[in-house]
Amino acid sequence: MRKRVIAANWKMNGTLEQANNLLDAFAAAPLTVNENKIAVFAVPAPYLILAKEKLSGNPYLFVAAQNCYSKKSGAFTGELSVEILKSIGIEYVVLGHSERREYFGESNAFLADKVNICLEYGITPIFCCGEPLEIREADTQNAYVAKQLEESLFHLDASAISKLIIAYEPIWAIGTGKTASNAQAQEMHASIRSVFAGEYSEKVADSISILYGGSVKASNAAEIFAEPDVDGGLVGGASLIADEFIKIINA
Numbered sequence: 001m002r003k004r005v006i007a008a009n010w011k012m013n014g015t016l017e018q019a020n021n022l023l024d025a026f027a028a029a030p031l032t033v034n035e036n037k038i039a040v041f042a043v044p045a046p047y048l049i050l051a052k053e054k055l056s057g058n059p060y061l062f063v064a065a066q067n068c069y070s071k072k073s074g075a076f077t078g079e080l081s082v083e084i085l086k087s088i089g090i091e092y093v094v095l096g097h098s099e100r101r102e103y104f105g106e107s108n109a110f111l112a113d114k115v116n117i118c119l120e121y122g123i124t125p126i127f128c129c130g131e132p133l134e135i136r137e138a139d140t141q142n143a144y145v146a147k148q149l150e151e152s153l154f155h156l157d158a159s160a161i162s163k164l165i166i167a168y169e170p171i172w173a174i175g176t177g178k179t180a181s182n183a184q185a186q187e188m189h190a191s192i193r194s195v196f197a198g199e200y201s202e203k204v205a206d207s208i209s210i211l212y213g214g215s216v217k218a219s220n221a222a223e224i225f226a227e228p229d230v231d232g233g234l235v236g237g238a239s240l241i242a243d244e245f246i247k248i249i250n251a
């Protein structure tokens, strides 16, 4: 059975005081997590160790980096390596978020290198894909997303690809308050799964968790997560409000 994953992406938000308060709230909250349903917190890099410590009392809460570099170590000022992340016990990394693609020019090929080094170090990539508005309006989103997957992931063998988590985030729904409809989310998630089935096998496709991201809130989480191919969410804004995100985890 594939895992349900509810992931918080704090992005570049929160002071140390706010991070402390949020992490304390999540650590103390009654959360319906278990071995089949986990929560992952992608916090800003300076809070990674703090988050690990604060959430350590619950074995189903994990901490993720929001990015990493494609090289093991070396003269890459300002970057974060998987070697560093591994050494502080980080098990997940968000890769290919649309903000990284758009503002920092990350290409599908560059992301392939990042995926490789994460897997080499036993770190699970939460690999983001998703189309901009003009692609959705042209109704070519399925092919657009399939190409993102193909160019960054399809060099992997079946055992490697099965380790990934995919997050589908339509760019037009991120931070806009405009969520994809349940039907739009389900349709794309089914399309992504069929792309994996075609390239690998039904068994591989069935094993991969595919999260939806884009204006997920406490008020819409349960209905989106109820779609058969939606295995959880990647949540931005609402993950910075303790009560909201606790409700989303428990949705």
Ligand code: 13P
Residues within 6 Å of the ligand: 009, 097, 169, 173, 174, 175, 176, 177, 213, 214, 215, 216, 234, 235, 236, 237, 238
């Ligand atoms: P919002 O939930 O703020 O729309 O952000 C989604 C997102 O980009 C999560 O990675």
